[in-house]
Amino acid sequence: MLQRLITILWPPFLIAGVADALFFTLFDPLQLLYQQEPVFGSRLAAYTVGFFLFWLLGIGSSALTCYFQRGADEINHCPLPPSQRPPGCPKREGCADCQ
Amino acid sequence: MDPNTPTPPASETAHDLEESLYAVRQKIQPRAVHGWFANWRLALVLLTQLVYYGLPWLRWDGHQAVLFDLAARKFYIFGLTLWPQDFIWLTGLLVISALSLFLFTAVAGRLWCGYACPQTVYTEIFMWIEELTEGGHLARKKLDSSPWNIEKARKRGLKHLLWFLIAFWTGFTFVGYFTPITLLGKELATFSTGGWETFWVFFYAFATWGNAGFMREQVCKYMCPYARFQSVMFDSDTLTVTYDTSRGEPRGPRSRKADYKALGLGDCVDCGICVQVCPTGIDIRRGLQYECIGCAACIDGCNQVMEKMGYPKGLIRYTTENVVKGKYSDSGILGHVFRPRVLVYGAILLAVIGAFLITLANRVPLRLEVIRDRLTLSRTTDEGRLENLYTLQILNMENQRHRYRISVSGADDIRIVVDDKNLQAGPQETVQVPIRLQVDPASLKGPSTPILIKVQAEENPKLTREAKSSFLRR
Numbered sequence: 001m002l003q004r005l006i007t008i009l010w011p012p013f014l015i016a017g018v019a020d021a022l023f024f025t026l027f028d029p030l031q032l033l034y035q036q037e038p039v040f041g042s043r044l045a046a047y048t049v050g051f052f053l054f055w056l057l058g059i060g061s062s063a064l065t066c067y068f069q070r071g072a073d074e075i076n077h078c079p080l081p082p083s084q085r086p087p088g089c090p091k092r093e094g095c096a097d098c099q
Numbered sequence: 100m101d102p103n104t105p106t107p108p109a110s111e112t113a114h115d116l117e118e119s120l121y122a123v124r125q126k127i128q129p130r131a132v133h134g135w136f137a138n139w140r141l142a143l144v145l146l147t148q149l150v151y152y153g154l155p156w157l158r159w160d161g162h163q164a165v166l167f168d169l170a171a172r173k174f175y176i177f178g179l180t181l182w183p184q185d186f187i188w189l190t191g192l193l194v195i196s197a198l199s200l201f202l203f204t205a206v207a208g209r210l211w212c213g214y215a216c217p218q219t220v221y222t223e224i225f226m227w228i229e230e231l232t233e234g235g236h237l238a239r240k241k242l243d244s245s246p247w248n249i250e251k252a253r254k255r256g257l258k259h260l261l262w263f264l265i266a267f268w269t270g271f272t273f274v275g276y277f278t279p280i281t282l283l284g285k286e287l288a289t290f291s292t293g294g295w296e297t298f299w300v301f302f303y304a305f306a307t308w309g310n311a312g313f314m315r316e317q318v319c320k321y322m323c324p325y326a327r328f329q330s331v332m333f334d335s336d337t338l339t340v341t342y343d344t345s346r347g348e349p350r351g352p353r354s355r356k357a358d359y360k361a362l363g364l365g366d367c368v369d370c371g372i373c374v375q376v377c378p379t380g381i382d383i384r385r386g387l388q389y390e391c392i393g394c395a396a397c398i399d400g401c402n403q404v405m406e407k408m409g410y411p412k413g414l415i416r417y418t419t420e421n422v423v424k425g426k427y428s429d430s431g432i433l434g435h436v437f438r439p440r441v442l443v444y445g446a447i448l449l450a451v452i453g454a455f456l457i458t459l460a461n462r463v464p465l466r467l468e469v470i471r472d473r474l475t476l477s478r479t480t481d482e483g484r485l486e487n488l489y490t491l492q493i494l495n496m497e498n499q500r501h502r503y504r505i506s507v508s509g510a511d512d513i514r515i516v517v518d519d520k521n522l523q524a525g526p527q528e529t530v531q532v533p534i535r536l537q538v539d540p541a542s543l544k545g546p547s548t549p550i551l552i553k554v555q556a557e558e559n560p561k562l563t564r565e566a567k568s569s570f571l572r573r
Contacts, residue, residue, distance in 0.1 A: 010322055025186045028172060043170050044278075044295035 008066055012058020020051040126243065127316060129226070130236040130375040134399025136213075143214040144223050152268070155275040160498070169277045173527070179459075180527070182496055184466060191455040198448040200325070204332040205441050207417070208339040209393035212326070218318050219392065221269070221311035222378065225262055232258040236375070262312050263304070270304030316379040320390050330389065332444075335420040336435040340393055342373075342384045342415045343423065350384075355408055366414050370404055373397035373415060383415060464496035467554050467564035477573050484514070484537040487570050491532040493554055495524035501556045505534065509550030510570060511542040538570060546572045 029046030032039045040046035078085060157164040159177050166175045174181040174189070181188060203210050212219060233239045233254050245251060274296050275283055286292040292300070310318050319326050333339070347367035353359045359366075367384070374382050376396040381388050383397045401415040422429055472488035480486050495501050502523040507515050516535040524530045536550070548570045556562035 006321070014324070025183050028183070042295070043172070044293070047169060048295050048298065 004066060008059060008062040012055050012062050015058050016051050016054035019054040020047060023054075024050060127378065127380040128236040128239045128243070129378050129380075129396070130372070130400075131226075131230055132376040132396045132399045132403075134402060136395035137399050140214050140219075140223065140394065144220050147215055147217075147220055148224075152272050155272060155280040163279055163281075165276065166279060167277050168279070180464075180496065180498065182466075182494075185462070188455065188459055188462075191451065191458075195448070195451055195455060198444065198451060201332050202441065202444040202448055204329055205334070205337060205444055206436055208333065208337055209326075209329060209391070212319065212392040213394035216392075218310060218323070219394065221265075221307055222315050224265060225311040228258060228261045228265070232261065262308055266304040266308040266311075267300070269307045270300040270302070273303040274300050316390070316392075319379060319392050326389060326392075332440075334438075334440055335424075336432075336438055338417045338419055338432065339387055340383060340391060340395055340398060340415065341387070341418045341420075341423055342367075343413070343418070344384070345423070345425075347384070347414050366405070366410050368404060368408060372400040372404055376400040387420075463562060463564060465501075465554070465556065465562050465564050466492075466494035466496065467552070467566045468492040468494075469552050469566045469568040471568060477571050479540075480537060482537075483540075485540045485543070485570075485572065486535050486537045489534050489536065489552075489568060491534060491552065491554065491566075492529060493524055493532060494529045495527065498526045500525050501562065502558070504555050504557055505532075506553045506555070507536060507550055508553070510538050510548050513538050513550065513570075536570060540572065543570070543572050548572075 024043075024047055029040045029043050029050070030038060032046070040049070078089075154165050155163060159175070162175055164175070164177055168175065172183055174185075200211055229239065233242055242251060242254065271283070271287065272280070277299075278293075278296055283292065283296060286296075314322075343366075346365060348365045349363065350367035350369040351362075351364045352369055353362060353364055373384065374380070374397075376399070377383070378394060378396065379390040379392060381390045383391065395417070398415050398417070402412040405412045405414055416429075418429055419432055419435070421427060421435070422432065427435070468491070470490045470492065472490065475488050478486050491505070493503060500523060502521070505515060505517060505522065507513055514537040516537065517532065518534075519532060522530075522532060538548075550568055550570050551565055552568060553563065553565045
């Protein structure tokens, strides 16, 4: 589970750094307006918030990739009753009638 | 542990297993190693950190020598000041770094990983502290498995305190590259650093602490993109840390006095030192593996054993695949450096460096933008000429004041009226200059005539920029 978490978190972290640098090279955050009001009070705030926004977007994308990557075995109901599942099978854990 | 027992007994192994961040792994407590390559690494750790920690404090021409001033959107690199518009040169620097990495990798494998990568460098520093506070690798293993008591808490506490201090200073220095470090230092001394700076100091400190203290070789094995594609740059003539199988096998323990050749043994005494010193926990005797960061700790370790046994050094050494295959001897390695792959990488690198330097030398530190007055499209003057209004935005990217001359072309007898007679811009200043262009309506051929506005510094004709706009009839 932890391994999957890092797979979801790490690649977007790298990409967020690149995206943040590219985006704010092209656009000065102080000139970004929303309904005639500046969006950010300070540039450092914009870079930081921008970085985490990009990261969040990437996390969403990576999480979906992981989610869709699940094989049929992980999605389908197991035909075996929990107690007859082989040792080590994650669906065996926590079943009521296992020893 | 006796050096003759490379792997711990099974029960101990099971005990040491921990659910790590990536996979079930045995916590690696590498044995410290001394020798030629360890000294090189020590030298490079000191050098890179001297540069990293020292550079932000260096002054140049009245400003911080290297400062990527994010808040002001200006990058100072010694005498050079780069603006966001100059992004291409920063990209160029990155491309040059990447190509250099390719070149070094093709010639001598993962030199970067073994000696200069921050991950290696900080892991090395953190391991010194570990050795200092918790003792050698055996003492640390013992401490890992011992129950918590005051002694363990004291050792662990001291280690984490020292780790934290280094991590914090690293984070502080990191932020000091982006916000003036003297100012940041003063703010830090009075606990008045800005919120965003504080956040990044701690964020980077946390990353340093986690990566160098806990993740260690897992960063190289699972997180580093370079580790995954570096094999693309490798070929059979690339220098890598290699175990000489033909010399070493069959391996086995023996007495120092024994005639091991008569016993049918190779040079490897199977002491397991090469495995014990490996920061990524691999056995180099199984051949080149992607986990190997080329740190050469196993070379140092093995050479010490070879020396003690009275055998020639270099059972594990930097050599190439083709040498091991017997295609040529170690003395032929140098002659194989200049092969097509290396020459091509070198040529591309030289071309990019050349283009970088030439374009940088010809960079015009002046920017010009022309903005048409949107309210008044066109009007007629008392003389009966048509007049259009514009605002020039002149950005002086240099560190000295300049006076400018404006000229315009594109229509017959086009006149330029500038109200501000003393047109100048201070160091790194942007000035807005309203101008009026006047044309005889008879000379205009269509409703819109393209024009070219030129700004030139009075004292330096090379400092010239042109911008296109249009003159409207109505």
